[in-house]
Amino acid sequence: xxxxxxxxxxxxxxxxxxxxxxxxxxxxxxxxxxxxxxxxxxxxxxxxxxxxxxxxxxxxxxxxxxxxxxxxxxxxxxxxxxxxxxxxxxxxxxxxxxxxxxxxxxxxxxxxxxxxxxxxxxxxxxxxxxxxxxxxxxxxxxxxxxxxxxxxxxxxxxxxxxxxxxxxxxxxxxxxxxxxxxxxxxxxxxxxxxxxxxxxxxxxxxxxxxxxxxxxxxxxxxxxxxxxxxxxxxxxxxxxxxxxxxxxxxxxxxxxxxxxxxxxxxxxxxxxxxxxxxxxxxxxxxxxxxxxxxxxxxxxxxxxxxxxxxxxxxxxxxxxxxxxxxxxxxxxxxxxxxxxxxxxxxxxxxxxxxxxxxxxxxxxxxxxxxxxxxxxxxxxxxxxxxxxxxxxxxxxxxxxxxxxxxxxxxxxxxxxxxxxxxxxxxxxxxxxxxxxxxxxxxxxxxxxxxxxxxxxxxxxxxxxxxxxxxxxxxxxxxxxxxxxxxxxxxxxxxxxxxxxxxxxxxxxxxxxxxxxxxxxxxxxxxxxxxxxxxxxxxxxxxxxxxxxxxxxxxxxxxxxxxxxxxxxxxxxxxxx
Ligand code: NOJ
Numbered sequence: 351x352x353x354x355x356x357x358x359x360x361x362x363x364x365x366x367x368x369x370x371x372x373x374x375x376x377x378x379x380x381x382x383x384x385x386x387x388x389x390x391x392x393x394x395x396x397x398x399x400x401x402x403x404x405x406x407x408x409x410x411x412x413x414x415x416x417x418x419x420x421x422x423x424x425x426x427x428x429x430x431x432x433x434x435x436x437x438x439x440x441x442x443x444x445x446x447x448x449x450x451x452x453x454x455x456x457x458x459x460x461x462x463x464x465x466x467x468x469x470x471x472x473x474x475x476x477x478x479x480x481x482x483x484x485x486x487x488x489x490x491x492x493x494x495x496x497x498x499x500x501x502x503x504x505x506x507x508x509x510x511x512x513x514x515x516x517x518x519x520x521x522x523x524x525x526x527x528x529x530x531x532x533x534x535x536x537x538x539x540x541x542x543x544x545x546x547x548x549x550x551x552x553x554x555x556x557x558x559x560x561x562x563x564x565x566x567x568x569x570x571x572x573x574x575x576x577x578x579x580x581x582x583x584x585x586x587x588x589x590x591x592x593x594x595x596x597x598x599x600x601x602x603x604x605x606x607x608x609x610x611x612x613x614x615x616x617x618x619x620x621x622x623x624x625x626x627x628x629x630x631x632x633x634x635x636x637x638x639x640x641x642x643x644x645x646x647x648x649x650x651x652x653x654x655x656x657x658x659x660x661x662x663x664x665x666x667x668x669x670x671x672x673x674x675x676x677x678x679x680x681x682x683x684x685x686x687x688x689x690x691x692x693x694x695x696x697x698x699x700x701x702x703x704x705x706x707x708x709x710x711x712x713x714x715x716x717x718x719x720x721x722x723x724x725x726x727x728x729x730x731x732x733x734x735x736x737x738x739x740x741x742x743x744x745x746x747x748x749x750x751x752x753x754x755x756x757x758x759x760x761x762x763x764x765x766x767x768x769x770x771x772x773x774x775x776x777x778x779x780x781x782x783x784x785x786x787x788x789x790x791x792x793x794x795x796x797x798x799x800x801x802x803x804x805x806x807x808x809x810x811x812x813x814x815x816x817x818x819x820x821x822x823x824x825x826x827x828x829x830x831x832x833x834x835x836x837x838x839x840x841x842x843x844x845x846x847x848x849x850x851x852x853x854x855x856x857x858x859x860x861x862x863x864x865x866x867x868x869x870x871x872x873x874x875x876x877x878x879x880x881x882x883x884x885x886x887x888x889x890x891x892x893x894x895x896x897x898x899x900x901x902x903x904x905x906x907x908x909x910x911x912x913x914x915x916x917x918x919x920x921x922x923x924x925x926x
Pocket of ligand 1: 425428465537573574644705706
C-alpha cells in the first residue's frame with residue numbers, strides 16, 4: 351500500500367461554521383413500520399415519540415418522517431387527502447406536536463414529507479372536480495383532458511404511470527354529445543396530478559408550508575420534486591416514464607425535470623427563510639428550515655440545479671445509491687458528486703437505502719452487475735445475506751467518511767435485509783397490484799422494525815400484529831440483540847457517527863490517495879488539519895493497511911490486514 355498521505359484535495363474543508371443541514375445525519379422513519387404504540391399492527395406517532403431516545407443515543411441529528419397525513423393509503427400515505435391533519439392510524443395533531451416537542455428536547459430536528467405533485471383522489475379538491483364536471487373551474491386545479499378516439503374513450507396521450515399502465519384514468523365515459531374526460535396520474539390512479547400552473551395550487555402549498563413551519567418542523571422532504579411541471583401540450587413520449595432505478599435521462603421527458611419547477615422552489619425557499627431570515631443579524635445557522643429534493647433526475651448536473659443557492663438546501667444523491675460495488679465506479683460517483691455540488695455551493699448528500707428500493711444489505715448480496723431492484727420475490731435468485739451484510743457495513747463505513755450530509759434508512763443500523771420471500775398475498779404496494787404481479791414492488795424494504803429478539807412482532811408492539819410479516823432473520827438482528835455487543839452493526843454505526851462528529855469529518859476536505867485498482871483509499875482532512883484515512887477493500891484477499899492508528903473497521907482485521915469487502919478508518923499523522 352502506498353504510504354503517501356498528502357493528496358490534492360479536490361473538495362476543500364469548510365472555512366466557516368456550517369449551518370446544521372450541511373453536515374446533518376438524517377434518519378428516515380417510515381411511520382407504518384417503526385414503532386406501534388396502540389398495537390394495531392401499523393406504526394404510529396406516539397410509537398415514534400416513545401422511541402426518540404434511541405435516535406438521540408445513536409447519534410443522528412435529525413429524523414425525516416414519511417407521510418403521516420389523512421390518506422386512504424392507496425400508496426402508503428403518499429396520497430394525501432388532508433395536508434393539515436394526521437391520519438387516525440398514525441394519531442392526532444396533538445401527537446405530532448408532542449413528537450416535535452420531544453424531538454427538539456432531545457436535540458433532534460424533524461423533517462416532514464411534503465407531497466405536492468399529486469393529492470389523493472379523496473382530497474376535497476378532487477372530489478369537487480369530479481362533481482363539477484368537464485370545463486369547470488374545479489377541474490383546472492388538476493390535469494383533466496378530453497380523451498382521444500372518436501368518443502374520447504382512449505387516453506389523451508401515451509404517458510405511462512411510474513407504477514405501470516397508462517398514466518391516465520377515465521373520469522367519465524364519452525358519449526356522442528360529450529367526449530370522455532381523463533385525469534393524469536403519474537403514479538397510482540388514487541394520486542391525481544395537480545396543475546401547478548394554477549395560482550390556487552401555488553397559494554395552497556405556501557399555506558401548507560406555513561402550517562407545518564408554525565408547528566415547529568425544521569424542514570420538508572419534497573416528494574417527486576422533479577414532476578410538478580409538465581411540458582406544454584403534454585406531448586407523447588416513447589421512452590418508459592418510470593423514474594427511479596435505471597431510469598433514462600429525465601431532462602428530455604415531458605413529465606420530468608421541466609425548467610418551470612425551479613421557480614416553485616425559489617418561492618418556497620423564501621417561505622422557509624421568513625422563519626430565520628438569512629440576512630438578519632439575528633440569523634441562527636442552527637435554526638434554518640430546509641427543503642430536500644426527491645428528484646430522480648439524470649445526469650447529476652441536472653440534480654444540482656435543485657440546490658442552487660436560492661432553491662432547495664439538499665437533494666438526495668440517488669446516483670450514489672445506485673453505484674455498483676466496484677472501486678472505480680464508487681470513486682467516480684463520489685468525485686463527481688462532490689465536484690458538482692461544489693459548483694453551486696451546496697452540501698453533497700449521501701444515501702444507501704430508503705423505502706423505495708431493496709435495502710443495501712440485500713442488493714450488495716446479489717451479483718455485482720445486477721441493477722438495484724425495488725424488491726425481490728421468493729422465486730427470484732436470493733441474495734447471499736452474509737456477503738450483503740459484510741458489504742453493507744463497508745459501504746456505510748465509506749459513506750460516513752464523506753463530507754456533507756448523510757441519510758440513513760430505519761433498520762439499516764441493524765444490518766436489516768429486505769424480506770425477500772414475502773408471501774404475495776401480503777403485498778400492499780400499488781405497483782404489485784397495478785402490474786398484475788409483474789413488478790414486485792417495495793414491500794420487502796418496509797417491514798416493521800425488530801426491537802426485541804424474543805418479543806412478539808420483535809417488540810414492534812405488544813400485540814404481535816404487523817401489517818407486513820417479518821422474516822425469520824429479524825429476531826437475531828433486533829436492537830436488544832445488538833446493543834452493547836462489540837462488533838454488532840448497531841455498535842459500528844454508533845461509533846461511525848460519534849467519530850465522524852468528533853473528527854469533524856462532515857466539514858472535511860476530501861481527496862484520493864493512490865491505491866491498487868480494487869482498493870479505495872482516501873483522506874478526509876478536517877478544518878483543523880486532522881486527517882482520517884478511509885480504505886475499502888473490494889478485492890478477494892486482505893490488503894495491508896497504511897501507517898496510522900486504526901480507529902475502526904467494518905470487519906475484524908486479519909493479522910493486521912483489511913479483509914475483502916470491508917473498510918477501515920485510520921487516524922493519519924499530518925505530513926511533516
Ligand atoms: C416517491 C416516494 O418516495 C414513493 O414512495 C411514492 O410512491 C412516490 N414518490 C409517489 O408519491
